[in-house]
Amino acid sequence: MYLITKGAAESIMLAAQNTYPNEFFSMLGGKNKTIKELVIVPATYGKNYSTFRIDLVPFDPEIIGTVHSHPSKYNSPSKADLNSFSKIGEIHLIISYPYTFENIAAYNKYGEKTELKLIENAE
Numbered sequence: 300m301y302l303i304t305k306g307a308a309e310s311i312m313l314a315a316q317n318t319y320p321n322e323f324f325s326m327l328g329g330k331n332k333t334i335k336e337l338v339i340v341p342a343t344y345g346k347n348y349s350t351f352r353i354d355l356v357p358f359d360p361e362i363i364g365t366v367h368s369h370p371s372k373y374n375s376p377s378k379a380d381l382n383s384f385s386k387i388g389e390i391h392l393i394i395s396y397p398y399t400f401e402n403i404a405a406y407n408k409y410g411e412k413t414e415l416k417l418i419e420n421a422e
């Protein structure tokens with residue numbers, strides 16, 4: 300199970316809403332299985348895809364995973380998602396339309412669903 304702060308979850312929901320109908324992509328910062336913030340990286344937004352340049356991702360030990368949005372009601376990973384999950388990070392979130400907390404699904408690097416719990420603040 301992973302934890303996510305209210306602030307980080309709200310940033311994800313807002314960014315996904317603002318980017319709709321395109322996909323939104325960001326890295327996740329945090330540690331000890333707690334997601335604390337978004338780490339925005341140079342990314343390409345598209346209608347049905349989002350990519351990022353792995354060479355432009357800063358080396359940051361506090362980056363623990365990724366998040367991206369799906370402008371549909373499905374938050375299960377695509378083949379391309381599963382491929383990128385295995386490359387970087389340990390926790391990967393997908394938020395689907397209409398972008399509320401209930402629409403966020405969490406996966407490990409193998410694409411297996413993981414529980415995500417909302418917390419007020421990180422210690």
Ligand SMILES: [Zn+2]
Binds near residue numbers: 367368376380
């Ligand atoms: Zn996807």
